Amino acid sequence: MEFLWKTLMRIHVIRTFFALLLVALLSSEGVESRKAKVVTTSLEYNAINCRAHSASLTDFGGVGDGKASNTKAFQSAISHLSQYASEGGSQLYVPAGKWLTGSFSLTSHFTLYLDKDAVLLASQDITEWPVLEPLPSYGRGRDAPAGRFTSLIFGTNLTDVIVTGENGTIDGQGEFWWQQFHRKKLKYTRPYLIELMFSDNIQISNLTLLNSPSWNVHPVYSSNIIVQGITIFAPVTSPNTDGINPDSCTNVRIEDCYIVSGDDCVAVKSGWDEYGIKFGWPTKQLMIRRLTCISPYSATIALGSEMSGGIQDVRAEDITAIQTESGVRIKTAVGRGGYVKDIYVKRMTLHTMKWAFKMTGDYNSHADSHYDPNALPEIKNINYRDVVAENVTIAARFQGISNDPFTGICIANVTLRMAAKAKKQPWTCTDIEGMTSGVTPPPCGLLPDQGPEKITACDFPADSLPIDMLELKKCTTTMTFVGV
Numbered sequence: 001m002e003f004l005w006k007t008l009m010r011i012h013v014i015r016t017f018f019a020l021l022l023v024a025l026l027s028s029e030g031v032e033s034r035k036a037k038v039v040t041t042s043l044e045y046n047a048i049n050c051r052a053h054s055a056s057l058t059d060f061g062g063v064g065d066g067k068a069s070n071t072k073a074f075q076s077a078i079s080h081l082s083q084y085a086s087e088g089g090s091q092l093y094v095p096a097g098k099w100l101t102g103s104f105s106l107t108s109h110f111t112l113y114l115d116k117d118a119v120l121l122a123s124q125d126i127t128e129w130p131v132l133e134p135l136p137s138y139g140r141g142r143d144a145p146a147g148r149f150t151s152l153i154f155g156t157n158l159t160d161v162i163v164t165g166e167n168g169t170i171d172g173q174g175e176f177w178w179q180q181f182h183r184k185k186l187k188y189t190r191p192y193l194i195e196l197m198f199s200d201n202i203q204i205s206n207l208t209l210l211n212s213p214s215w216n217v218h219p220v221y222s223s224n225i226i227v228q229g230i231t232i233f234a235p236v237t238s239p240n241t242d243g244i245n246p247d248s249c250t251n252v253r254i255e256d257c258y259i260v261s262g263d264d265c266v267a268v269k270s271g272w273d274e275y276g277i278k279f280g281w282p283t284k285q286l287m288i289r290r291l292t293c294i295s296p297y298s299a300t301i302a303l304g305s306e307m308s309g310g311i312q313d314v315r316a317e318d319i320t321a322i323q324t325e326s327g328v329r330i331k332t333a334v335g336r337g338g339y340v341k342d343i344y345v346k347r348m349t350l351h352t353m354k355w356a357f358k359m360t361g362d363y364n365s366h367a368d369s370h371y372d373p374n375a376l377p378e379i380k381n382i383n384y385r386d387v388v389a390e391n392v393t394i395a396a397r398f399q400g401i402s403n404d405p406f407t408g409i410c411i412a413n414v415t416l417r418m419a420a421k422a423k424k425q426p427w428t429c430t431d432i433e434g435m436t437s438g439v440t441p442p443p444c445g446l447l448p449d450q451g452p453e454k455i456t457a458c459d460f461p462a463d464s465l466p467i468d469m470l471e472l473k474k475c476t477t478t479m480t481f482v483g484v
């Protein structure tokens with residue numbers, strides 16, 4: 001006993017752990033079959049910051065049987081760990097098991113770490129999902145005008161927050177929500193899996209996200225964000241299961257993600273019509289790289305349709321899409337205002353696509369009837385290069401807005417091999433202006449071919465974004481906790 005005690009003293013553990021260990025040891029004397037065991041594990045991962053304090057969900061009464069609700073265990077664990085924010089921060093370890101939970105909120109200087117065999121199961125008890133006000137830049141919820149259910153993992157006004165794991169799983173059990181959506185039974189907008197609002201220094205990495213009720217990852221009004229190594233699966237017919245949606249965010253890096261979903265794999269947004277114009281928070285300085293997407297009814301990368309706060313300086317490279325409706329899609333409408341400009345996409349490999357490129361100004365879904373018909377979006381400086389595609393039905397649909405043309409479109413070194421059943425006219429172009437070089441099939445007259453010597457003429461930036469300078473630290477922790 002004394003030996004065990006001394007050993008434990010050398011390990012940096014929190015007070016709650018000792019309290020629970022004592023309870024466990026005392027109670028185990030009488031009830032042999034319920035003997036709690038002390039487990040030691042070491043965590044190794046790369047992160048924007050390492051943490052000084054650790055605890056396990058089981059230290060707070062978590063039960064990983066897939067049946068008991070762990071909402072209170074998450075809430076009390078995170079509330080307890082929040083006291084270490086100014087003392088080196090803390091991490092909460094979720095061990096192997098099935099952890100049913102409703103919505104819970106994160107804290108600052110905090111890491112939520114999922115074991116490789118941990119599965120968070122989203123509760124289907126509606127009382128476990130508090131309701132929030134609509135987002136100010138949208139004016140209303142997307143499924144219903146009133147409030148919106150809080151995301152499964154939520155955070156607002158935080159700094160330095162990480163959700164990671166060794167490819168541990170978060171399962172939204174979305175079927176329940178999709179049915180309510182289809183039957184028009186929702187009083188509020190469906191929850192997302194992970195949402196961080198008004199936050200700075202965010203890392204979401206090495207997780208598998210399954211069957212989200214709606215969008216998967218939604219950073220909004222936030223900055224300095226890394227989303228890395230995320231695998232997302234949702235049925236390709238599930239409603240609005242967008243992959244990753246940076247929304248009014250600055251300095252974002254999305255990399256090494258694999259997404260199969262029922263909506264856009266990455267959808268870049270910044271608010272809706274008059275609400276987004278008034279709020280005025282753009283998304284800018286966004287890098288998307290090494291993304292693989294399968295989404296037969298939606299886009300690999302969508303910009304909009306909610307882009308009223310503006311979208312600027314988006315860079316995408318090494319993008320692969322298979323059986324996806326479109327490669328890059330810009331969606332906007334009269335009434336949106338805002339802008340989409342300085343977009344640079346290179347090295348896309350596409351297979352079986354309806355449209356390689358799509359850009360339209362008639363995406364007329366409005367928050368309400370009060371949108372300003374004079375609020376015209378500005379779409380300019382859109383660059384695509386080094387694209388190879390197979391089995392394409394339509395090369396591009398480029399449809400600007402009359403008296404508001406989309407300008408500065410530059411496409412170079414693009415080879416689109418058309419499907420046997422391709423449309424006769426591969427390009428449709430109206431109210432646009434730009435140029436091309438080295439593009440097959442030959443583009444429309446509004447994008448005149450400048451000849452092969454202009455193949456590097458699209459002006460891609462040579463600098464890096466500030467988020468690319470950020471290097472992750474190697475974090476190693478040995479922690480001891482009450483096993484189950």
Ligand SMILES: *[C@@H]1O[C@H](CO)[C@@H](O)[C@H](O)[C@H]1NC(C)=O
Nearest residue numbers: 045046047164205206228229
């Ligand atoms: C994610 O896991 C991969 C290995 O599977 C590793 O190389 C990478 O550093 C991890 N990323 C983070 C942010 O932990």
Ligand SMILES: *[C@@H]1O[C@H](CO)[C@@H](O)[C@H](O)[C@H]1NC(C)=O
Nearest residue numbers: 136156157158197198199221
């Ligand atoms: C969070 O930050 C926003 C923007 O600074 C502010 O308007 C809001 O009141 C803050 N919310 C909370 C809960 O502190």
Ligand SMILES: *[C@@H]1O[C@H](CO)[C@@H](O)[C@H](O)[C@H]1NC(C)=O
Nearest residue numbers: 166167168207208229231258
């Ligand atoms: C993570 O898990 C998913 C689902 O099992 C799998 O498809 C994916 O390949 C895994 N990723 C890594 C990096 O192991």
Ligand SMILES: *[C@@H]1O[C@H](CO)[C@@H](O)[C@H](O)[C@H]1NC(C)=O
Nearest residue numbers: 351352353391392393419420
């Ligand atoms: C080409 O695309 C069509 C759908 O447009 C699909 O049915 C067909 O299987 C694809 N062919 C190949 C070789 O992938």
Ligand SMILES: *[C@@H]1O[C@H](CO)[C@@H](O)[C@H](O)[C@H]1NC(C)=O
Nearest residue numbers: 347348385386387388413455
């Ligand atoms: C054209 O694109 C292909 C791949 O898509 C690339 O290998 C090649 O280097 C590019 N050519 C130029 C001149 O950049």
